[in-house]
Amino acid sequence: MSRQDNTNRGKASGRGGNNHRNRSNARGNAPLKTEAPSKKTGRQQDPVSKPKLKFDKSGKEVGRREVAPKQVKKSNPKDGIRLNKYIANSGVCSRREADTFIATGLVTVNGKIINEMGYKVQLNDDVRFDGRRLNPEPNTYILLNKPKGFATTDSNAKGMTVMDLVANASTAKIKPFGRLGRNATGLLLFTNDEEFVQKYSKKGISRLFHIALDKNLKAEHLKKIKDGLTIEGKEIAVEEISYVDNSPKSEVGLKIKHTGNSVIRTIFDHLGYDVMRVDCVTLGPLTKKDLPRGRWRTLTNKELNMFSMAN
Incomplete structure (x- = not known):
């Protein structure tokens, strides 16, 4: 085989058809094979069961193969909370001590003694330790300056309620303590402390109301209210009543230790x-100072202590 000079490269081969010599791939001139691009199958890699791969700009795999962390199944609140944790969260004792109390029959759920370890309860269950009802949430106390047009209830069937105003006040299941009519305004307390509710439902809470009537209140009627009325066989006693200073005699201040609101209308009817108008100005030692209408605030420990002393 004769050697050909490089200058003949690309010239016609002389076989007709004006063919040109092509570069031979023999003797190591074959091009490097490249990896065929992967075909898109339309399937996505499962990030949980398969390792994650990292590539550089040229497509070369780099670094270590990492496996995505397994997804942890979140607990469902509807599944409940373990009874010993419920007791521990209420501040009575530790979870280990709670197991001992459960085993000895000191714990009841909805009136039944529970001895089963790992028993689960719901937050609204009646859980009692040695006869005392427990609350797994910290005691919370919210004071609202109620505006007009909101019903004092936790039922959604009543339209706009005071619960809408304190929706972001706490994650605890607070409820209004005491009542104010839909068109009444002023101070209203919310809490999840059932012992507090039971205690002051019996004792009552001193509340001062600013009341506007359709006409001037006669002095003889003011005296009757001050001395105490008997209406439909029930005695209604007030702590104080007087005309409001620098106002018409149709406006009075009435202080009464009562959690309800209808008693005011009962007296004047x-x-x-x-x-015409009812505004709760003070509630125990609490006032509306620095609390605009429609706003709420959390009571301080100092206020709670004052509340206990005043009532």
């Missing part, structure tokens, strides 16, 4: 007056 009995004497022939229509109540």
